[in-house]
Amino acid sequence: xxxxxxxxLGCALAGGCTLALPSIVQAQAGxxxxxxxxxxxxxxxxxxxxxxxxxxxxxxxxxxxxxxVTCPFSNLYLAGLRSWDSLGHxxxxxxxxxxxxxxxxxxxxxxxxxxxxxxxxxxxxWDRLVLSPxxxxxxxxxxxxxxxxxxxxxxxxxxxxxxxxxxxxxxxxPDGGSFVMVIPDNPFRCPPGPYERAAMVAHYxxxxxxxxxxVLLDAKDNFSKKALFxxxxxxxxxxxxxxxxxxxxxxxxxxxxxxxxxxxxxGTRHKASVLNVIPPxxxxxxxxxxxxxxxxxxxxxQAESFESRQVAGIFVLGDATxxxxxPKSGFAANTQGKAAAAAIAADxxxxxxPVASYANTCYSxxxxxxxxxxxxxxxxxxxxxxxxxxxxxxSPLEGTATFRAAEARYGEAWYxxxxxxxxxx
Ligand SMILES: Cc1cc2nc3c(=O)[nH]c(=O)nc-3n(C[C@H](O)[C@H](O)[C@H](O)COP(=O)(O)OP(=O)(O)OC[C@H]3O[C@@H](n4cnc5c(N)ncnc54)[C@H](O)[C@@H]3O)c2cc1C
Numbered sequence: 001x002x003x004x005x006x007x008x009l010g011c012a013l014a015g016g017c018t019l020a021l022p023s024i025v026q027a028q029a030g031x032x033x034x035x036x037x038x039x040x041x042x043x044x045x046x047x048x049x050x051x052x053x054x055x056x057x058x059x060x061x062x063x064x065x066x067x068x069v070t071c072p073f074s075n076l077y078l079a080g081l082r083s084w085d086s087l088g089h090x091x092x093x094x095x096x097x098x099x100x101x102x103x104x105x106x107x108x109x110x111x112x113x114x115x116x117x118x119x120x121x122x123x124x125x126w127d128r129l130v131l132s133p134x135x136x137x138x139x140x141x142x143x144x145x146x147x148x149x150x151x152x153x154x155x156x157x158x159x160x161x162x163x164x165x166x167x168x169x170x171x172x173x174p175d176g177g178s179f180v181m182v183i184p185d186n187p188f189r190c191p192p193g194p195y196e197r198a199a200m201v202a203h204y205x206x207x208x209x210x211x212x213x214x215v216l217l218d219a220k221d222n223f224s225k226k227a228l229f230x231x232x233x234x235x236x237x238x239x240x241x242x243x244x245x246x247x248x249x250x251x252x253x254x255x256x257x258x259x260x261x262x263x264x265x266x267g268t269r270h271k272a273s274v275l276n277v278i279p280p281x282x283x284x285x286x287x288x289x290x291x292x293x294x295x296x297x298x299x300x301x302q303a304e305s306f307e308s309r310q311v312a313g314i315f316v317l318g319d320a321t322x323x324x325x326x327p328k329s330g331f332a333a334n335t336q337g338k339a340a341a342a343a344i345a346a347d348x349x350x351x352x353x354p355v356a357s358y359a360n361t362c363y364s365x366x367x368x369x370x371x372x373x374x375x376x377x378x379x380x381x382x383x384x385x386x387x388x389x390x391x392x393x394x395s396p397l398e399g400t401a402t403f404r405a406a407e408a409r410y411g412e413a414w415y416x417x418x419x420x421x422x423x424x425x
Pocket of ligand 1: 037038039040041042043062063064065068070071072073074075104105106107132133134135156157158189190193194197284285286317318319320328329330331332333361362363
């Protein structure tokens with residue numbers, strides 16, 4: 001094979017070919033070890049695609065969970081439209097692809113000696129390190145909201161025990177109660193996620209607790225697909241959902257989890273029956289340990305490869321990164337994982353890095369037959385990520401019922417396809 005930039009990129013996007021190389025380069029690559037921290041959307045993608053591009057390279061994935069539970073579709077679980085089991089994905093598919101999966105937590109990174117320390121105490125060496133640890137909550141950034149408070153007023157912004165807690169609370173809430181959600185300013189994981197959650201909780205209330213209210217208290221005035229959400233909420237749920245942005249005294253500054261009460265910047269108090277606080281976030285702690293975060297708490301990366309701007313040889317993906325205009329989404333993390341895998345494979349195989357291209361689509365469900373979406377394609381220009389002009393957009397405001405129903409089905413197909421692409425099922 002002639003290794004031009006174009007055909008390497010073709011391999012990267014299709015994910016289906018191995019690069020033919022002189023045996024001396026293959027022998028060097030064969031000795032190489034890539035460690036990937038985090039078996040979610042970004043990390044599991046990078047591990048799988050590295051094995052495809054460079055089967056000679058040893059790939060170890062470090063992830064504490066035996067089964068990864070996706071945030072995507074966790075709002076549908078709250079609505080009663082998805083089972084809990086359908087959100088979980090094991091790692092046998094990655095093992096079958098030749099990835100060595102270690103169920104442990106990465107505790108520390110030494111970039112100078114290129115080693116990683118695991119929770120069991122083992123210290124492993126790497127030639128390239130990929131970090132895709134997702135987000136951590138900034139406890140106490142919102143007065144009164146710490147980890148203990150999240151046991152009473154769950155964030156449910158990492159899928160798992162928190163999601164199940166919120167589900168139980170919604171089930172136990174009496175009809176006529178109020179569900180209050182606190183929404184942070186940008187940047188945060190999944191820009192349309194809170195607004196889809198409001199719709200999914202409304203769907204559940206409409207079936208089981210129709211006298212209940214939903215109050216959204218938002219630290220900003222604009223949000224992803226705003227006009228479409230406002231239109232869809234009204235059409236599907238009438239006045240059940242009330243949204244207040246920054247200019248309407250929506251910014252919460254204090255949380256009293258014990259009393260299930262919040263206070264806004266102007267001193268208005270809201271009492272909840274169920275309180276869902278989504279706090280400000282930052283990159284998962286291992287990124288800070290690796291020295292790749294900046295003062296913002298997020299990770300600056302090179303747009304072409306998602307290699308850290310601060311530490312060579314460490315690639316960071318997904319929610320942990322500063323990748324605007326790309327959103328912090330699972331789809332974005334997946335395409336970043338593919339680009340990083342192609343760049344790492346090229347480095348280790350001694351070829352030129354391919355030209356990167358990224359994409360995103362975020363589907364949101366408003367009701368079982370009512371879906372909306374936002375999409376974009378991204379490339380690099382002068383070392384920065386840009387959205388390709390004319391590449392994306394949002395669903396039309398004047399979409400018909402048939403169009404909305406089709407988008408709901410596309411969302412389901414997206415979930416099945418990306419799960420198979422990453423975990424194999
Ligand atoms: C309610 C909700 C709905 C969403 N819906 C959508 C959607 O419809 N479409 C979409 O594209 N995105 C959606 N998202 C966003 C999506 O979940 C994230 O953008 C995506 O998970 C980011 O991928 P990631 O690889 O950065 O992190 P994650 O997928 O969270 O993976 C991080 C992994 O790293 C592991 N980890 C962390 N630290 C360590 C460590 N020290 N050692 C070992 N492992 C570690 C964690 O256990 C975790 O498995 C949604 C998010 C939410 C909250």
